[in-house]
Every structure is written in C-alpha cells, then in structure tokens.
Amino acid sequence: MNPQARRALDLARQLAQRAAAFARRAIAWRPSEQQRERVRHAWDRVLVAIQQVTPTLALSTLMFRLTQSENVRLKNFLIHGFLKLYDINLKEAEFERIGNYTSFNHFFTRALKPNVRLLDPDPKMLLSPVDGRISQVGPIRNWSLLQAKGHDFTVEELIGSHGTARLFHNGSYCTIYLAPHNYHRIHMPANGKLREWSYIPGKLYSVSAKNADRMPKLFVQNERICAVFDSDFGPLGLVMVGALFVGSLQTSWAGRITPPHAQKPGVYSPMSPVILLRGREMGRFNMGSTVILLAPPRMVDWRPHLQPGREVRMGLALGAMTRVK
Numbered sequence: 001m002n003p004q005a006r007r008a009l010d011l012a013r014q015l016a017q018r019a020a021a022f023a024r025r026a027i028a029w030r031p032s033e034q035q036r037e038r039v040r041h042a043w044d045r046v047l048v049a050i051q052q053v054t055p056t057l058a059l060s061t062l063m064f065r066l067t068q069s070e071n072v073r074l075k076n077f078l079i080h081g082f083l084k085l086y087d088i089n090l091k092e093a094e095f096e097r098i099g100n101y102t103s104f105n106h107f108f109t110r111a112l113k114p115n116v117r118l119l120d121p122d123p124k125m126l127l128s129p130v131d132g133r134i135s136q137v138g139p140i141r142n143w144s145l146l147q148a149k150g151h152d153f154t155v156e157e158l159i160g161s162h163g164t165a166r167l168f169h170n171g172s173y174c175t176i177y178l179a180p181h182n183y184h185r186i187h188m189p190a191n192g193k194l195r196e197w198s199y200i201p202g203k204l205y206s207v208s209a210k211n212a213d214r215m216p217k218l219f220v221q222n223e224r225i226c227a228v229f230d231s232d233f234g235p236l237g238l239v240m241v242g243a244l245f246v247g248s249l250q251t252s253w254a255g256r257i258t259p260p261h262a263q264k265p266g267v268y269s270p271m272s273p274v275i276l277l278r279g280r281e282m283g284r285f286n287m288g289s290t291v292i293l294l295a296p297p298r299m300v301d302w303r304p305h306l307q308p309g310r311e312v313r314m315g316l317a318l319g320a321m322t323r324v325k
Contacts, residue, residue: 056203056204056205056244057203057204059204059244060204060242060244060259061259064105064248064259064286066078066104067103067104067105067108067286068103068104068105069103069104070102070103074104075101075102075103075104075107076098078104079098079101079104079107080098082104082107082108082180086180086181087181088181092112092113092116092183093110093111093112093113094110094111094112094113095110105248105286108184108286109184109185109284109285109286110183111185112183112185117131117183117313117314117315118315119278119279119315120315120316120317122317122320123191123232123278124233124320124321124322125317125318125319125320125321126189126190126293126295126300126317126318126319126320126321127187127188127189127190127278127279127314127315127316127317127318128176128189128312128313128314128315128316128317128318129176129186129187129188129189129238129282129291129293129314130176130178130182130183130184130185130186130187130291130312130314131178131182131183131312131313131314132176132177132178132179132182132291132311132312133176133177133179133209133309133310133311133312134174134175134176134177134306134307134308134309134310134311134312135148135175135176135177135209135212135290135308136148136173136174136175136308137172137173137174137175137302137306137307137308138172138173138302139170139171139172140155140168140169140170140171140172140173140294141170143155143156143165143169145158145173145175145292147175147212147216147217147218147219148209148212148213149213151212151213151215151216151217151218153217153219153220154220155168155169155294157217157220158219158220158224158226158239158292159198159200159226159228159237159239159294160198160200160226160265160267161198161267164196164226164228164237167228167235167237167294167296168235168237168294168295168296169297170297171294171295171296171297171299172294172295172297172299172300172302173292173293173294173295174292174293174302174306174318174319175219175290175291175292175293176290176291176292176293176312177207177208177209177212177289177290178285178289178290178291183314184284184285184286185281185283185284185314186238186240186281186282186283186284186285186291187279187280187281187282187314187315188229188276188277188278188279188280188281188282189236189238189278189293189318190229190231190232190233190236190278190321191231191232191275191276191277191278192229192230192231192236192275192276193229193230193273193274193275193276194227194228194229194253194270194273194274194275194276195228195229195230195235195269196227196228196267196268196269196270197225197226197227197228197251197253197254197267197268197270198225198226198227198265198266198267198268199224199225199257199258199265199266199268200223200224200225200226200265201223201263201264201265202220202221202222202223202224202242203221203222203223204222204223204242204243204244205218205221205222205243205244206243206244207219207222207241207243207244207289207290219239219241219290219292222241222242222243223241223242223249223258224239224240224241224242224249225239225240225249225251225257225283226238226239226240227239227240227251227282229276231321232323233299233321233322233323233324234295234296234299234321234323234324235295235296236293236294236295236299237292237293237294237295238282238291238292238293238294239291239292239293239294240283240285240289240291241289241290241291241292242258242289243289243290248285248286249283249285250283250284250285251282251283252276252280252281252282252283253270253274253282254268279315293318296324297324298322298324299321299322299323299324300318300319300320300321300322301319301320301321301322302318302319303317303318303319303320306318306319
C-alpha cells in the first residue's frame, strides 16, 4: 500500500473511532431535566425559524392546485396514500367509493350521510361546529385568550377590530383543532344572522398542538376569516384560522375566499340577510386547521368535561347558553 493510501486509511479509522466514541457517549448520556428543557427549547426555536423562512403561501397554493386536480391517477394516488396514513371511516361519507370523488379535495371535504352527526336536541345548547380536539376553553381575561402554556393573544389581534372585540370583552372562548383525518366542514353552533365578516391576510404556519406550544401568537399570525352572528342568545363569533397546506377557506355566503391570498384585510356586511340555522354548513377547510368560538360575558356555561385534548364531534353540546342583553 502506498503512503498516501495508508494515510487515508489511518484517517478513516480515526474518524470511525471518534464517531463510535461519540455514539457511546450519546447513548450513555443521562441528561438532567434542566438539560432536557434546554434541548427542547433549542429544538423548538429551530423549528419556528424553519417555518418563518419557508414560503408557506406558495406551498399551500401548490398543494391547493394538486388537490384540485381531476387527473384520475393522481387523485387516486393521493387518496390511497392518505387512507394509508390516517384512519378514515368512509362508511360515514356520502360516497364510500374512491371512484366517486372527482379530486382529492372533493374527497377531503367530503359530505357525510344524513343523520351521521346528530345535533343535541336542546336548543339552548351551543353545538360543536366541527369534528376535532379541544385545544383551549375558558374565560377571556384582560382581552386575552390562551393559545398554549406561556402564549396568549388578544381578541382584537384575532379579529382585527377594536369595536367588534368589545362584544367579547371578559367573555369566553373555545378553540378546536381539526387534524387532517377529521371531517372538514364547519357547521353553525346556534341559529344565527350574519352581522359582519372579515378576511385577515397572514402566514400559513402549522396549527398543530406542538406548533401552538412553540410559536407565540400563532393564530393571529395566520390568515383567517372572522364572522360575527346575532344568535337567539346574543352575539357569537366564529373564526376560521388557516394553516400550512390549507389552500382554501370557504364560506356558504361568499363561496371560496382563498386562494388567491390577498394582501389587505377587508370587513364586509351582507348585502342581503344571511340567516343560518343551527347545524347548517357555514364553511369548510382544505386540510387541517382551527376554529375559535367567541361568546360575550355570561352567555355560555361551558361543560366541565371540555378539557384540552378532548375529542368532540359536530353536533355535540359544548355548553348551555343564556340570553344576554
């Protein structure tokens, strides 16, 4: 063996020995809780930084175009892949056969069979508008809603109007996260007449539970639609928060709002009355996202079992309503 090859071999052996020693130390390392917290905090900062430099709007627009494709091979490939990743009960869906769906988005925003989701019969009960998991629920204190431990945001930051935010000052809220496998149509939690609605542009960061824990003011950074209804019991707010790969936000009164993703916010009053009955569809998401319900003081007595992490289904009673002035 010539000297040059021998040196290269020796160097490779040294590198292998150092790598093995490092691996042994890593395996043997027993970090303290303080060290674990430092590592977790550093990793969270890395993940937040990655999202902040990622072109989320462009990625979401691309995803929207893919999910709208009616190419049979592509849409079947996407649907089959999704069914392998998530446990979807197609027996609940209006169409059980994949061949009945014209696109992946048609499958993703699938309608359900009649009476698959039963509404609580008591008209005083505020219904869950979606299938999902409770993220947070409780009072609005000092204008603020809790996003996750150590992170909060104000009502005005969320809906973009101080005047409208005053309706919910010292009121209460419920945040529900929709995972990708959930049913993605949004229904009215109570009878309501649309007072106003607004579109607020923003980012499209992931709204998963882990990201809500690590990214401050996540929901008020993301694109969203805010609707205020006059219900039989008082004003009721419903906020649809966009998220990574949520390429489309849609309402029953205005149709598809995004895409395109506008740069300026807008506040709108209906030109003709929009009245939606309890349980009727009022909007839908493309891919997973979050819904936030807002109520004025003393209007909703939330059920005590509604703790973060609890799964809910559309039509389930979230709390009892009392008429407010």
